[in-house]
Amino acid sequence: MNRIIPAAIADLEARRDNMANGPLVRDDASRCIDVINTFHRSANQLDLGNPDYREPRLPSPLMNVAGVDISVVPDAIVVDRRRAGDRVGQAFIRCTIGAAGNAADGRRAEANGHLATIAHMHARQYLGDLGEPHPQASMVIDVPRGIVVRGPTNSTRRIANIEAACAMIAAVWPMI
Structure with missing residues (x-):
């Protein structure tokens, strides 16, 4: 998780900040970043077990x-x-x-x-x-x-x- 999450966020930030992308793509990237950050903060609290x-x-x-x-x-x-x-x-x-x-x-x-x-x-x-x-x-x-x-x-x-x-x-x- 410590490798995948930063890479995903970096890719999404590039999409969000690229003005060549339309507003929907930039907004979607921004929302995805929020969700990934929420998941990362709460991953230890979630009862996901160890499968x-x-x-x-x-x-x-x-x-x-x-x-x-x-x-x-x-x-x-x-x-x-x-x-x-x-x-x-x-x-x-x-x-x-x-x-x-x-x-x-x-x-x-x-x-x-x-x-x-x-x-x-x-x-x-x-x-x-x-x-x-x-x-x-x-x-x-x-x-x-x-x-x-x-x-x-x-x-x-x-x-x-x-x-x-x-x-x-x-x-x-x-x-x-």
Whole structure:
């Protein structure tokens, strides 16, 4: 991290300061610098454990849930080495700040939980060759809020809810 972060910030500063770039590119670079600095300051406080984080497999295969194809493109593959065998999952990094407030925070927490569950479902379908897919190896790292949301240990109910929602979408979709 001590080598990658300064190099990334230097590259982003060059983009931000290059007047040949448009205002959107310069603004995006500036925001990315803020997010990287926030992540760097909070990395030790985040409960990331000590797994190996690997580049995701791209292109990421579609996951079919109850007749609905879902595109799942994680930011990293997580391999947690254990005595009993490797646990595998996927990580998503959320960097958007979003609105603050109790209702917004509740919706974001719920969305993060669903995303962690979807990451586990995708890992279960496509990453078994790397180890045992485990719900808590899949996570959403919410950088602005400084939290890590892991897939629930007992994800049966949430998976059933996701499957039911997809079945309803599949049933209605042709009518739209």
